[in-house]
Amino acid sequence: MIDRLLMKLRARDEISADEEEALRAAVGEIVRHPADVTFIPAGKLLHSSTLLIEGLIARYKDLSNGERQITELHVPGDFADLHSFTLKFLDHSIMTVTPSVIVQVPHEKLQAITENHPHLARVLWFMTNLDAAIHREWVVSLGRRSALKRTAHLFCELQLRLGIAGLATERGYALPITQTVLAECLGLTSVHVNRVLKELRERGLVEFRSGRVTILDLPTLRRLAEFDPAYLYLDKRPR
Template sequence: MIDKHLLKLRARDDISADEEAAIRSALGETIMLPADHTFISPGTLLEHSTLVLDGIVCRYKDLSNGQRQITELHVAGDFADLHSFTLQYLDHSVMTLTPCRIVRMPHKALTAITEQYPHLTRVYWFSTNLDAAIHREWELSLGRRSAIQRIAHLFCEMQLRLSIVGLASERHFDLPVTQAVLAECLGLTPVHVNRVLKELRETGLLEFRSGRVTILDLRALRNMADFDPTYLYLERKRPR
């Protein structure tokens, strides 16, 4: 059930059997959520964090004029709001983009983990820092990359993140979101996303149709996007 979560954690650090057991016993019941459902709003006091078992979830912030910026996408195995453990309330919303299966971890259980499992605490701290690293990379995209580079980069990121949890190959993965959602991730308009997707298709780099991505030339795509996976911290510089 939480195998994808463990795959994600173990891609970055060792998790002992004891720690795995501690994680399992900290989780509550599994919940299904419909698509397009905002389940966390800014400022609400939170008492548990949300682990995504299946589906796509996003964090987003609104501007008063109705514009929206998605700040991160979450896939199976990710905590969507582990940071709410220390923050207590969030500065952003969290919503499902597809139907999702989630499971909750009470903050009380996380407090117990911080008191009994220092290493696992650091693993989860790491996990929120990984989210921050993704935020930084998106800042770079939003601030400095062209539209075509931004789109290419997002697909590179999702391909790699999904492959860690066994949901992507080098050529294919599902990303069942609309072009409008991509636009909200990338700081673009849906119309322009559409035009750029056409360009990517016509130059033989990538196809995106009805939520399915086909990467035609991964090397060229990464090159065009200036994709450097360092920020996903998949390289272990030394064994712990």
């Protein structure tokens, strides 16, 4: 159940058998949600963190004019809200983008990990810092990358993050989301996203169709996006 989490962690550090056991013991029951369900509303007091097993989840904020900004997409093996362990409630909401399978990890179990497994606690701390690094990269994309480069960058990011979870190759990956959701990640309108997708396809770089991203030319796509994977911390240093 936590295999994809372990793949994600072990891409960054050694996790001992003892630590793996502590993680397995911390996991609660499986819950299934359909698509488009806000299962963690902003402001709700939380007593557990959510680990995504299957599906796609988004953190988001809505503005008063009805516009939505997604601040991160979560792939299997990600905690959707490991940060709620220290924040206690979230300033944003979390929704399923596709039908999703999740498990809850009670905060009291995470607290026990911080008290009995300091290295594993640092690895979990690292995981929330990795989310922050992804946030910063989105700040750079939204602030300074053109719509074309920004979209290309997101496709590169998801290719790598899904790849670590065994869910993408260099040829592509399933991404069963609408252009509206893509627009909500990219700070664009759906119409603008549609135009950008056309240009990426016509340039022979990437195709997004029928819930699938088909990568036609990964090196050129990465060059266009100025994609530097350093922010995903795929080095293996002791945390």
